[in-house]
Amino acid sequence: xxxxxxxxxxxxxxxxxxxxxxxxxxxxxTIPVENPATASIIGExxxxxxxxxxxAVAAARAAFPGWAATAPEQRAAHLDRLHTAxxxxxxxxxxxxxxxxxxxxxxxxxxxxxxxLTVLRSMVELAARPAAEQTVGNSLVVREPVGVVGxxxxxxxxxxQVVAKVAPALAAGCTVVLKPSxxxxxxxxxxFDAITEAGLPPGVVNLVPxxxxxxxxxxxxxxxxxxxxxxxxxxxxxxxxxxxxxRIARVSLELGGKSANIVLADADLPTAVKVGVGxxxxxxxxxxxxxxxxxVHRDRYDEALDLVAAAVxxxxxxxxxxxxxxxxxxxxxxxxQRVRDHVDRALADGARLVAGGxxxxxxxxxxFVAPTVFADVHPDSALAQEEVFGPVLxxxxxxxxxxxxxxxxxxxxxxAGAVWSADSDAALAVARRMRTGxxxxxxxxxxxxxxxxxxxxxxxxxxLGAYGVEEFTELKAIQR
Numbered sequence: 009x010x011x012x013x014x015x016x017x018x019x020x021x022x023x024x025x026x027x028x029x030x031x032x033x034x035x036x037x038t039i040p041v042e043n044p045a046t047a048s049i050i051g052e053x054x055x056x057x058x059x060x061x062x063x064a065v066a067a068a069r070a071a072f073p074g075w076a077a078t079a080p081e082q083r084a085a086h087l088d089r090l091h092t093a094x095x096x097x098x099x100x101x102x103x104x105x106x107x108x109x110x111x112x113x114x115x116x117x118x119x120x121x122x123x124x125l126t127v128l129r130s131m132v133e134l135a136a137r138p139a140a141e142q143t144v145g146n147s148l149v150v151r152e153p154v155g156v157v158g159x160x161x162x163x164x165x166x167x168x169q170v171v172a173k174v175a176p177a178l179a180a181g182c183t184v185v186l187k188p189s190x191x192x193x194x195x196x197x198x199x200f201d202a203i204t205e206a207g208l209p210p211g212v213v214n215l216v217p218x219x220x221x222x223x224x225x226x227x228x229x230x231x232x233x234x235x236x237x238x239x240x241x242x243x244x245x246x247x248x249x250x251x252x253x254x255r256i257a258r259v260s261l262e263l264g265g266k267s268a269n270i271v272l273a274d275a276d277l278p279t280a281v282k283v284g285v286g287x288x289x290x291x292x293x294x295x296x297x298x299x300x301x302x303x304v305h306r307d308r309y310d311e312a313l314d315l316v317a318a319a320v321x322x323x324x325x326x327x328x329x330x331x332x333x334x335x336x337x338x339x340x341x342x343x344x345q346r347v348r349d350h351v352d353r354a355l356a357d358g359a360r361l362v363a364g365g366x367x368x369x370x371x372x373x374x375x376f377v378a379p380t381v382f383a384d385v386h387p388d389s390a391l392a393q394e395e396v397f398g399p400v401l402x403x404x405x406x407x408x409x410x411x412x413x414x415x416x417x418x419x420x421x422x423x424a425g426a427v428w429s430a431d432s433d434a435a436l437a438v439a440r441r442m443r444t445g446x447x448x449x450x451x452x453x454x455x456x457x458x459x460x461x462x463x464x465x466x467x468x469x470x471x472l473g474a475y476g477v478e479e480f481t482e483l484k485a486i487q488r
Contacts, residue, residue, distance in 0.1 A: 020052045021193075024060055024217070025200045027067035028210025034059040039190045039217065044110040044337040045328055045374040051108075053193045056218030061185070061226040064214035068156045068183040069232050071211030076153045076181040078209075084136035086208050087178060091128045093202035098125070101167060101198050108192045109166060110336035110374070111291060112328045119291075124171035127456050127472065134477050135179035146488055151481040153181030154258065155234030158227035160220070160248070161196075162240045163189035163339050164294040164397075170196055172460075172471045173237045174213060180480035185214045185233070187224055191339050193217045220244060228252055235260065235480065239296075242395075242421075242465050249468075260469035260479050262296070262461060264395040265423030268416035269299035270438060272409065273307050275428035276450075281315040283451050284426065285401065289323055289379055292336055293399035294343075296466075297424035297446070301385075301392060302403045303412050309405045313362055313383055316403060320363045320379045323399075326371055337374040338398055344375040347398030351380055354391040354402075360384045362403070387415045395421065409434075413441045422463030424448075445470075 020038075023030040033054035041051045054060075075083070094101075098121050105116040142149040159173040170188060177184050188196035200215050216223050224244075228236050228251040238248050239262040252259045269284045271277065287299045304312040328336040338344040351366055364380030377398050385392050385402040392402050406412040416425060422444040429435040432450065439447040445462040459475035461467055469479050 021197045022054060024054060024056065024064065025203070025213075025215035026060075026064050026211075027070075027214070028208070028212075030204075031063070033057070039193070039219070041108055041191075041194055042340070043107055044339055047341070047374055051194060053190075053197070053217045056187070056216040056223040058222065058226040060216045060218070061223055061230060064185045064216045065156060065158075065227075065230050065232045067211035067214055068185050071209060072153075072156055072183045075178075075183055075209060075212050078181070080138050081136050083179060083181065084132050086206065087128065087132045087135055087175065089206040090202060090208065091125065091132060093205040094128065094199065095125055097198050097202055098122075101195060104195050104198060105166060105192075106328045108194050109163065109339060110328050112333045112336050113331055115291065116328070120165060120167060123165075123456070124168040127168065127171050128175050130456055130473065131175035131179045131477070134176070134474055138180075139474070139478065139481075144485070148486040148488060150484050150486065151478065152484055154480050154482050155182060156232055157182045157184045157480060158230065158233040158236045159184055159186045160224050160227060160236065160238045160240070161186065161188050163191035164291060164296075166192035166195040167199060169239050170199060172476065173239075176471070176476040177237070177480045178212065180477050182235075182480045183212050185216060185227060187216055187218060187227055190217065190219050224248070225251060229254065231255060233257060237469075237479075238262070245467065260471075261467040262469075262471060263423075263465060263467040264421055265296045265298070265462065265466055266301060266393065266395055266419045266421045267297060267299045267424040267426075267444065268301045268303055268419070268442070269426040270412045270416055270428065270442075271302065271304045271308065271312065272412070272427070272429040272434065272438070273305035274430040275308075276430065277308055277312060278315060279451065280428040281312055282319055285316060285319040287426070288401045289320075289335060289399050292338055292377075293347075294339060294397055296395075299424070299426055300396060300401060301416075302401060303406050303415055304403060305412075306405045306407055309403075313403060316381055316401070317363045320381055320401075323379045325376050325378065335379060335399060337376045339375070341375050343397070344377050347377045347396055347400060350391065350394070350396045350398070350400060351377075354382050354385070354389070354400075357386070357389050357391065358384075359386075359389065359391060359402070364399075387418050393419065409438060413438060417441075417443045420465045423461075423466035426451075
């Protein structure tokens with residue numbers, strides 16, 4: 009099929025998904041969905057209400073005992089059917105992500121669609137072989153599903169972030185109420201089309217679209233939600249944690265990042281720069297794990313800046329359906345303006361502009377920001393400390409390994425990072441010193457079975473693999 013054909017004619021979705029069926033919302037209010045590449049409205053979804061949340065949570069609560077008691081191999085079979093139904097929609101999912109988020113075609117196909125299918129497949133296997141019971145002295149230690157999960161997901165990876173929460177929750181035996189981002193809700197509807205086709209039991213997974221202040225807060229504060237799983241900004245994560253703390257409910261928070269990419273003096277510099285720039289600009293920089301601080305040894309600094317500028321010049325902005333486009337728009341006008349404000353502040357703080365910037369040419373329409381690189385960024389400056397969430401890279405020199413580690417750890421975040429060195433043992437030693445949840449050594453490949461999550465203000469808990477399933481369980485000790 010030709011993915012580069014005309015964008016899909018997206019139909020307005022007018023329903024919630026509650027208790028196994030499409031249901032009318034309690035209000036006629038709707039939320040428009042925009043194509044950020046054209047700034048045109050392409051559809052709308054219901055603006056959910058607290059009453060809608062109540063209905064969905066009640067359905068999930070009613071379904072929980074039966075789903076929790078379902079044999080692991082039967083839960084795995086349900087997830088397998090869901091994987092089949094979702095994979096059959098891969099073409100439609102990719103085109104929808106391109107249209108409602110602006111992700112370029114290749115990335116939408118390979119990452120936005122391919123990665124969640126890989127994660128779902130891993131959960132099929134994990135659901136079939138749950139964690140073994142353990143005997144500790146005279147105690148039998150077992151894991152049980154935590155209960156009803158409220159999943160609140162962001163706009164930047166609209167299918168992956170949903171699957172990374174819903175699939176392990178189901179594998180663990182939990183039931184779920186999902187609130188997708190109001191910026192990219194249409195992809196979630198395709199997932200629920202697949203859920204309907206797969207025949208999951210009624211109430212096991214429920215959908216309530218809406219805004220964070222209304223639907224998100226209603227979920228976080230709901231007395232029948234046992235765990236809130238949220239991905240998004242650190243500020244919103246704090247709010248959700250406060251609401252959940254009022255009733256001593258558990259939270260799993262995957263929040264912001266300001267990840268450091270350390271390039272040691274003996275590194276393969278062309279490769280380190282090429283991969284580092286690609287990571288920083290992934291999804292137009294709208295990636296929580298983006299390596300947005302490139303730390304380079306002073307002996308290689310000028311050479312690295314030349315390589316960075318050349319690499320960034322190859323990122324073409326434009327129509328995300330054009331196969332030649334490497335960088336799409338930002339998700340919204342507000343997001344684009346926030347990124348521009350960061351660029352302006354960096355210039356005012358004295359950072360040296362190497363590429364891009366406020367005067368770089370842009371497509372005539374859409375929420376585009378040029379890929380921008382700053383050199384000589386002070387480690388304590390706003391650009392080095394705050395999450396930009398756009399195509400902006402800060403390059404920082406260091407004198408020795410100790411200074412590099414100190415700069416990398418000089419952040420309230422700790423989500424991801426990277427180290428490059430011709431000496432793999434030296435790189436591993438640096439990786440061990442970095443206070444962050446994931447570190448790639450010399451371009452190590454992403455592992456969907458490894459625990460994903462952060463230190464410090466990057467969040468609480470872990471996603472993916474067996475660790476992600478455990479997040480949705482409680483431990484019980486039975487003394488005999």
